[in-house]
Amino acid sequence: MKPAPFDYHAPTTAEEAVALLAELGDTAKLIAGGQSLVPMLALRLAVFEHLVDLGRVENLRGIERVGDSLRVGATTTQSAVERSEVAADAVPLLARATPLIGHVQIRNRGTVGGSLAHADAAAEYPAVALALDAEMEVLSPTGRRTVASPDFFTGLWSTAVGDDELLTAVRFPVWSGRCGFAIREFARRHGDFAIAGAAVAVELDGDDRVRRGTIALFGLGPSAQRSDPAEAALGGAAVDDVDADELGQVAVASLDSVPSDLHGSSAYRRRVGAAMVADAWRAASEEARHG
Amino acid sequence: MGEIEIELRVNEAVTRSTVPPRLTLADFLRERCGLTGTHLGCEHGVCGACTVLLDGDAVRSCLVFAVQADGHDVTTIEGLDGPDGSLSPVQQAFRDHHGLQCGFCTPGFVVTAEAFLRDNPDPTDDQIREAVSGNLCRCTGYQGILAALRAAADAVET
Ligand SMILES: Cc1cc2nc3c(=O)[nH]c(=O)nc-3n(C[C@H](O)[C@H](O)[C@H](O)COP(=O)(O)OP(=O)(O)OC[C@H]3O[C@@H](n4cnc5c(N)ncnc54)[C@H](O)[C@@H]3O)c2cc1C
Ligand code: FES
Numbered sequence A: 001m002k003p004a005p006f007d008y009h010a011p012t013t014a015e016e017a018v019a020l021l022a023e024l025g026d027t028a029k030l031i032a033g034g035q036s037l038v039p040m041l042a043l044r045l046a047v048f049e050h051l052v053d054l055g056r057v058e059n060l061r062g063i064e065r066v067g068d069s070l071r072v073g074a075t076t077t078q079s080a081v082e083r084s085e086v087a088a089d090a091v092p093l094l095a096r097a098t099p100l101i102g103h104v105q106i107r108n109r110g111t112v113g114g115s116l117a118h119a120d121a122a123a124e125y126p127a128v129a130l131a132l133d134a135e136m137e138v139l140s141p142t143g144r145r146t147v148a149s150p151d152f153f154t155g156l157w158s159t160a161v162g163d164d165e166l167l168t169a170v171r172f173p174v175w176s177g178r179c180g181f182a183i184r185e186f187a188r189r190h191g192d193f194a195i196a197g198a199a200v201a202v203e204l205d206g207d208d209r210v211r212r213g214t215i216a217l218f219g220l221g222p223s224a225q226r227s228d229p230a231e232a233a234l235g236g237a238a239v240d241d242v243d244a245d246e247l248g249q250v251a252v253a254s255l256d257s258v259p260s261d262l263h264g265s266s267a268y269r270r271r272v273g274a275a276m277v278a279d280a281w282r283a284a285s286e287e288a289r290h291g
Numbered sequence B: 001m002g003e004i005e006i007e008l009r010v011n012e013a014v015t016r017s018t019v020p021p022r023l024t025l026a027d028f029l030r031e032r033c034g035l036t037g038t039h040l041g042c043e044h045g046v047c048g049a050c051t052v053l054l055d056g057d058a059v060r061s062c063l064v065f066a067v068q069a070d071g072h073d074v075t076t077i078e079g080l081d082g083p084d085g086s087l088s089p090v091q092q093a094f095r096d097h098h099g100l101q102c103g104f105c106t107p108g109f110v111v112t113a114e115a116f117l118r119d120n121p122d123p124t125d126d127q128i129r130e131a132v133s134g135n136l137c138r139c140t141g142y143q144g145i146l147a148a149l150r151a152a153a154d155a156v157e158t
């Protein structure tokens, strides 16, 4: 239960951090809140010779409304999001997802960038990023690039962030108009990673037809994913014509790699997932309609 | 692998030490500071027994390295009582309401409750349950703990 020895580096700028990563290669790992990495080190599921701590890099932290998006610095803690009125106002889905993450002691350390970069299949933030079409700002030794969320999550615990790169911030688009947002998940105990869950964002036109509707699933594959068939079923539909339970079925019908483990078989996860989609759709469409 | 010099405040006292980077804050507190009130149940973030305040926030000290706490402020269970050794209102409530049996989980619950009640002086019962959902107790069945938090909250309020 003790991590293997490592050398510790505490850069104060993001540029310094990526330079260290480039220099140390794959013997080095970034540590942000440590709420996923330290358990893996303690159990020796992961061993690194060097840890590069983002905790002292000041300009990576903060929540800011910039035009039509909310920019959240990578090392902003989940608790800071939870407390942020700006975040609750601009991106309700992000705010509503946050209390579902672990427990208060986890959220006080765990970071937004760490959750996205760790990309656990059952984590809430990757699903929120996908549902809202968030963009990730990535710094590498050669410069900055922006990665759209569908290109960011590449599989089980893997993302488009290279070994010598750093996720510096995430930009969540602010949806305006007649919108509704909901996230639903089922976990065996409060604060556990979800067995399955769904995040729904919807915008209606003046005639109660779906102008934009996105559905992101988590816990139902190697990483969070959008449900193309369910979104296709929503496209342009009148909100009254959408049967929530059917939508849930459509969302899980064509999934082909639903995890199965001691917490639940894939058939069970599918049923839970369908119910979560249905619940989230009901809540989100209700909010879009009545505010 | 190089050791690192750190300086932090532990229960208001400035503490200096040279530590290997892999030393957790929990082990630092227990082994270097002799503050064995911080308990270690699982050592990988699941049980909450190791909860301390880091700059006032409840955190799991088994998931923080001592080097990360360099320059910061730590409060442990030993730092919560009054100057004369009298129990804090939360500690007193645990005692009054049988919020503990073996006591292994108690420091984690009490420290978590201190931060929670400071930030939420007038909590609902549901908020209380949620606040301690990250702490496991194998003895009490939780009812005494919840009663203690309720009583402590009501005492703060009046
Ligand atoms: C008991 C418990 C319950 C939990 N429950 C949940 C839950 O229900 N839902 C949930 O989503 N999470 C849960 N978590 C995980 C928690 O949310 C973590 O905080 C999060 O997954 C990782 O964030 P971190 O800042 O702690 O990252 P770290 O643990 O420090 O790092 C995680 C990984 O991300 C990389 N990384 C971190 N920051 C960056 C960056 N800026 N750029 C590039 N790479 C980076 C690291 O190198 C590492 O590989 C739980 C954790 C615990 C211990
Ligand atoms: S010992 Fe830290 S959470 Fe269990």
Ligand code: FES
Binding pocket: B099, B100, B101, B102, B103, B104, B105, B106, B136, B137, B138, B139, B140
């Ligand atoms: S009192 Fe024994 S574990 Fe809680």
